[in-house]
Amino acid sequence: MLPVSLTYADLLRLLKYCGYVVAVVAALIVSFRLTELQQHPLKVIWQSITTALAVPPLLIWVLSKLQWKYSKLAFLMGKRMVHGLWWGELKSEFKPSEGADPLPAIPIAFVVQQTYFFLTIQSYTPSLPARSTLEIMVVDPRSSIGQLQYVFEMRRMQDAEDKITIGYGDLQLTSGDKRLEGYYWTNSPTRGHISLDLLTRDFNGIGSFADAEKARTELLKITCSAGI
Numbered sequence: 001m002l003p004v005s006l007t008y009a010d011l012l013r014l015l016k017y018c019g020y021v022v023a024v025v026a027a028l029i030v031s032f033r034l035t036e037l038q039q040h041p042l043k044v045i046w047q048s049i050t051t052a053l054a055v056p057p058l059l060i061w062v063l064s065k066l067q068w069k070y071s072k073l074a075f076l077m078g079k080r081m082v083h084g085l086w087w088g089e090l091k092s093e094f095k096p097s098e099g100a101d102p103l104p105a106i107p108i109a110f111v112v113q114q115t116y117f118f119l120t121i122q123s124y125t126p127s128l129p130a131r132s133t134l135e136i137m138v139v140d141p142r143s144s145i146g147q148l149q150y151v152f153e154m155r156r157m158q159d160a161e162d163k164i165t166i167g168y169g170d171l172q173l174t175s176g177d178k179r180l181e182g183y184y185w186t187n188s189p190t191r192g193h194i195s196l197d198l199l200t201r202d203f204n205g206i207g208s209f210a211d212a213e214k215a216r217t218e219l220l221k222i223t224c225s226a227g228i
Helices: 008-031 034-039 041-052 055-065 071-077 209-227
Strands: 084-092 106-114 119-124 129-139 146-156 163-174 179-186 191-200
Touching: 008 034, 008 041, 008 055, 008 071, 034 041, 084 179, 084 209, 106 191, 106 209, 119 146, 146 179, 163 191, 191 209
Parallel strands: none
Antiparallel strands: 084 106, 084 191, 106 119, 119 129, 129 146, 146 163, 163 179, 179 191
């Protein structure tokens, strides 16, 4: 079962909207029962409210299933979007030996699945995939800066290895929520920098680095064709 990736602010906002929905639905029901309202006001109001209380669970179920890729809905609910296929580079600060230059940057893809309640991250490089085990999207209330923070693990199975590397990432959401950039740390111990640009909110069937690279190539072809 996926852990819920809600902040306290997200929870309060959801409760507030559920209250609004109950009030609106109850008012609509009452408006259709005006004749009864004059005769039995308390009964009609009570029945309308109890009936309207059935709507929030449906709203919560929809929000738990709906992919978080609709900008108007995200604005209305006040929850930033990171859902999508992202592409960029990872630059490790690891040095093979003392005095040596750091390793060159390598391409990396992020597949981020997001709903109002849940958030998962699958990353792919040419040599090694990783998956998140704990994720949260936080927004500074003063600066409105969004931070995607997550714990991840990588399992190395090559050359008879069976090693799990645990790490932590902290990426800032910028450029109109179309760019992620920040740092990661692992228990190896290593650290490095990651920068990613959003390719698309709509994706399906990405299960490897090759899949992500193919999707990126196709999207670039479409972009180039549209620009001609």
